Amino acid sequence: xxxxxxxxxxxxxxxxxxxxxxxxxxxxxxxxxxxxxxxxxxxxxxxxxxxxxxxxxxxxxxxxxxxxxxxxxxxxxxxxxxxxxxxxxxxxxxxxxxxxxxxxxxxxxxxxxxxxxxxxxxxxxxxxxxxxxxxxxxxxxx
Amino acid sequence: xxxxxxxxxxxxxxxxxxxxxxxxxxxxxxxxxxxxxxxxxxxxxxxxxxxxxxxxxxxxxxxxxxxxxxxxxxxxxxxxxxxxxxxxxxxxxxxxxxxxxxxxxxxxxxxxxxxxxxxxxxxxxxxxxxxxxxxxxxxxxxxxxxxxxxxxxxxxxxxxxxxxxxxxxxxxxxxxxxxxxxxxxxxxxxxxxxxxxxxxxxxxxxxxxxxxxxxxxxxxxxxxxxxxxxxxxxxxxxxxxxxxxxxxxxxxxxxxxxxxxxxxxxxxxxxxxxxxxxxxxxxxxxxxxxxxxxxxxxxxxxxxxxxxxxxxxxxxxxxxxxxxxxxxxxxxxxxxxxxxxxxxxxxxxxxxxxxxxxxxxxxxxxxxxxxxxxxxxxxx
Numbered sequence: 001x002x003x004x005x006x007x008x009x010x011x012x013x014x015x016x017x018x019x020x021x022x023x024x025x026x027x028x029x030x031x032x033x034x035x036x037x038x039x040x041x042x043x044x045x046x047x048x049x050x051x052x053x054x055x056x057x058x059x060x061x062x063x064x065x066x067x068x069x070x071x072x073x074x075x076x077x078x079x080x081x082x083x084x085x086x087x088x089x090x091x092x093x094x095x096x097x098x099x100x101x102x103x104x105x106x107x108x109x110x111x112x113x114x115x116x117x118x119x120x121x122x123x124x125x126x127x128x129x130x131x132x133x134x135x136x137x138x139x140x141x142x
Numbered sequence: 143x144x145x146x147x148x149x150x151x152x153x154x155x156x157x158x159x160x161x162x163x164x165x166x167x168x169x170x171x172x173x174x175x176x177x178x179x180x181x182x183x184x185x186x187x188x189x190x191x192x193x194x195x196x197x198x199x200x201x202x203x204x205x206x207x208x209x210x211x212x213x214x215x216x217x218x219x220x221x222x223x224x225x226x227x228x229x230x231x232x233x234x235x236x237x238x239x240x241x242x243x244x245x246x247x248x249x250x251x252x253x254x255x256x257x258x259x260x261x262x263x264x265x266x267x268x269x270x271x272x273x274x275x276x277x278x279x280x281x282x283x284x285x286x287x288x289x290x291x292x293x294x295x296x297x298x299x300x301x302x303x304x305x306x307x308x309x310x311x312x313x314x315x316x317x318x319x320x321x322x323x324x325x326x327x328x329x330x331x332x333x334x335x336x337x338x339x340x341x342x343x344x345x346x347x348x349x350x351x352x353x354x355x356x357x358x359x360x361x362x363x364x365x366x367x368x369x370x371x372x373x374x375x376x377x378x379x380x381x382x383x384x385x386x387x388x389x390x391x392x393x394x395x396x397x398x399x400x401x402x403x404x405x406x407x408x409x410x411x412x413x414x415x416x417x418x419x420x421x422x423x424x425x426x427x428x429x430x431x432x433x434x435x436x437x438x439x440x441x442x443x444x445x446x447x448x449x450x451x452x453x454x455x456x457x458x459x460x461x462x463x464x465x466x467x468x469x470x471x472x473x474x475x476x477x478x479x480x481x482x483x484x485x486x487x488x489x490x491x492x493x494x495x496x497x498x499x500x501x502x503x504x505x506x507x508x509x510x511x512x513x514x515x516x517x518x519x520x521x522x
Contacts, residue, residue, distance in 0.1 A: 017267050038381040042267050042508060048379035068288075068386065070280035071333040072272060076261050079272045085332075087281060087386070095383035097268045097508075105333075110288050132271070 010131040013121045017042045019059065020131045026118035027059035028133065030094060039092040060096075062116035064088035064135060067095060071105040078122065088114050088135050102136030113138045144354040146233045147366040148520065149243075150179025151477040156346035156465035157315045158253050164196040165203035167347035167470075168249035172208050175245065175349035180363040183208065186351070187241040189215040190231045192224035192248035193469035195255040204247060222418065222504025223374075224248060225348065226472025226516035230372040232352045242357040248474070249347035250467035256343055259331070262506040276340055276419065278506060280332035283421035286387045287334070289436075292424070294334060296439035298325035300420040301338045301462050303448060308459025310449075310489040315344050315465030325420075339420040344465030348473035350480070367483045369476075370403035371519040377511035384511075391512045392429030392503060399499070399517035400431075407431035410519075411495040412453065412482065414475035416503045417460040426501055427455055430517070449490055457482060457490050468504070475500035476518055483522040496522045 010020040019027045030041035035052035041060070046053045069086035072079070084100035086108065100108055101117060114135040121132025152174025154167050168191065176183050189210075191201025198217075205211045220227040225248025232246040259274035266273070286292055302322055308314035320338060328337035358366050375398070377391045384390065400406055410432060417423035424438045432453060433441055441447060447455040458464045458478040461471060479498035481487045498520045505513025 014267060014270055036381075040379065040381075040509065044379070047381075049381040067383070068281040068285040070277045070284060070335075072274060072277045073330040073332060074259055074274070074276065076259065076269075076272065076274055083272060085272055085277050085281070089383050093382040095380075097271055097273055099271055110285065 011124065011128060013130040013132040018133055020118060024118060026116060026131070026133050027062065028096060028116070029057055030060055031055040032058045039094050041094045041096050060094065061091045064090050064114045066108060066110060066112040066114050068110055069100060069108050084108060086135065099134045100136065101134040108137070113141045143237050144239065144356065146236050146369040147353050147358045148350050148369055148476065148480050149353045149358065149361060149363065149366050150175045150181070150351035151349070151480045152178055153313055153348040153474055153477045154346050155313045156344050156467060156474070159251065159345040160253070162251070162345070164193060164200050164249045164251040164347070165207055167251065167345060168200070168204040168247050168349070169207040171249070171347040171349035172204055172245060172247050175351050179351040179361070181243065181351065181361055183210055185243050186210060186213065186245050187243050188235055189213055189245040189247065190218055190228035191215060192218045192228035192472065193250055194219055194221060194224055195252065196250060196469070200249065201247070204249070220504060220514040222416065222468050223472055223502040223514040223516045224469045224504070226475070226500070226502040226518065227374060227514065229350060229352070229473060229476060229518060230374050230516060233369055233372045236352055236354045242354040244352050245349060246352060246473060247347065247349040248469040248472060250469040251345045252343050252467050253345050266506070267508045268506065273506070274332065275506065276335055277332040279419040279421050280335040282386045282425065283334055286421060286424065289387050292439040294326065295322055296443055297339065297420050298322045299442045300417070300423050301325050303442060304417060304456050304460040304462040307449060307457050307490055308463025311459050311464060314459045314463055315342055316459070316463050335419060335421070341418045341461035341466035344467045346465060346467035346470045346474070348470050348477045350473055350476055365484050367480050368521045369518065370521045371399040371517065373398040373402060374514065374516050376514055379509050380511065387425070388435060389425050389429035389512065391515045392426055392501065393431065395515040395517045396430045399519050403519040403521065405497060405519065409497050410453070410499045411497050412457060412492050413455055413499040413501065414458060414460065414478050415455060415501040417456055417462050418466060420462065423455065423460065426503070430499065430501060449492055454492050457487065457492055472500070472502040472516060475502065476520065479520045483520060
């Protein structure tokens with residue numbers, strides 16, 4: 001029995017910060033200090049805590065807590081409005097900005113438990129669809 | 143080490159200048175500052191020019207217009223702190239003993255460079271997911287409302303106050319008073335912020351002539367104001383998430399300025415702070431230690447920050463009312479401090495002020511609390 005392979009690996013909209021696997025899973029990427037254990041997003045060259053320069057690139061957890069959010073009504077040219085934008089805190093001790101999805105813009109709450117979802121995210125210069133991340137409230141989150 | 147004094151100031155009207163460019167505006171402010179200082183243009187020994195989006199060698203284009211091409215000049219970019227950073231660099235050149243009379247000019251022709259919301263540099267990961275400057279401050283506002291119970295009406299009062307002050311400032315972008323209802327009914331930008339919570343896209347320039355002890359004795363026109371501190375820091379990368387309802391960067395920069403000036407926050411009589419958004423003024427004054435954490439919205443409601451109040455904030459109208467031509471902003475704040483301390487502020491004069499503080503904070507980069515922060519303390 002053979003496993004069906006996707007025809008193409010989804011293309012990440014920002015490969016340095018976001019990895020998409022062949023199976024369609026997505027992971028935020030950052031650095032972990034091999035000396036003091038601090039985590040950073042995005043990838044850094046040295047630790048801002050202890051200045052150690054030996055950092056490893058790691059995949060972050062895909063769960064988070066919503067720290068705060070806004071609904072953008074006046075957009076940049078790249079995104080259709082309205083869209084919800086938030087800061088989410090990851091278990092590694094890292095805060096990341098992300099678009100939010102899964103609820104009406106008015107229905108997000110500070111403190112909600114969130115999870116990363118892999119979604120289409122714009123197109124490259126040749127018009128090919130790219131893949132990015134958003135965070136949505138976990139099922140049952142108030 | 144020598145002290146540093148502001149001998150002359152100049153500033154264009156802030157607003158839309160479709161018939162001028164950044165060098166035209168900078169040149170007008172430059173020449174006014176020279177005249178105000180009561181010196182000859184040839185007495186300027188060096189210059190620093192703050193701007194953000196005006197392209198290469200804007201400062202040299204100003205020098206060419208005013209007949210002073212040939213001087214040592216550095217262009218300075220530090221986002222919305224660019225003009226304030228130019229003042230700091232000019233003051234350092236004087237303190238180092240290299241020069242006695244130095245011009246700091248800040249200019250921006252923003253209406254030809256940007257429409258709508260400012261965004262971080264396109265290379266930034268947060269810009270890539272749709273960050274705009276209003277949305278970042280909107281998120282801070284929402285969190286502050288949650289933590290401290292600030293009401294939307296209290297936040298609107300910051301914009302109402304600053305637009306009222308601007309109405310008394312002939313050089314301000316906006317000259318019309320507004321009501322709380324005007325704020326709450328203005329166009330939504332990024333919830334919970336609306337149009338009147340946001341500083342406008344503005345053209346304008348400002349300039350100051352800084353001089354040494356030696357030069358102030360020789361050239362002093364009796365109106366020199368001492369620049370008692372000019373501090374600059376950049377934001378740090380946090381090793382764990384910290385609150386977004388307080389500004390460690392503003393606090394650290396202020397503490398360094400207080401120490402240098404030999405004062406404490408209780409000695410400040412009035413301040414110009416970087417109110418790029420209504421919520422920003424709240425975060426700035428609390429970070430500066432001028433008001434207790436969580437206390438500013440109530441203080442504004444009680445009129446404590448009005449001209450004539452206990453501690454006037456943004457008597458010029460601030461960025462919300464006077465306007466925000468990025469490179470010009472930090473220099474214009476110092477122009478306002480000087481005019482207030484000289485007693486030349488007209489209808490918006492604060493009586494008896496001896497110590498004024500100016501605060502700028504600019505730029506957004508992923509993972510950094512704020513890109514560049516400056517605090518200037520001026521003492522009569």
